[in-house]
Amino acid sequence: MRGPGPVTEVPDVVGLGADDACDIVRRAGLKPVQPDGGELPMSGIVTAQRPIGAAGAVEGAEVVLWVHPGKESPVGAASTGPLESASPD
Secondary structure: OOOOOOEEEOOOOOOOEHHHHHHHHHHOOOEEEOOOOOOOOOOOEEEEEEOOOOOEEEOOOEEEEEEEOOOOOOOOOOOOOOOOOOOOO
16 A cells, blocks of 8 residues: 655745746646636736645646736735735735
8 A cells, every 4th residue: 555645845826927836836747737627818917826835745736827918017916825915005
């Protein structure tokens, strides 16, 4: 009986372009997915991810990426993902 695969560090890809983020997640031995299971867009900015960057995950595990469809998004922009964002004062 074999145990789970080796554990790898989840890369932090929030704020990166979707295409680059997917490549980085794949190179880490993980599988980038969209929250609804659909195909990830190749453009837009990653606004949130689960598990978070620097967490450990078994190789081959899914990393859920929330992607804003715009070509550019300011850092700290509101997210529809699971992370809380500060409201502007």
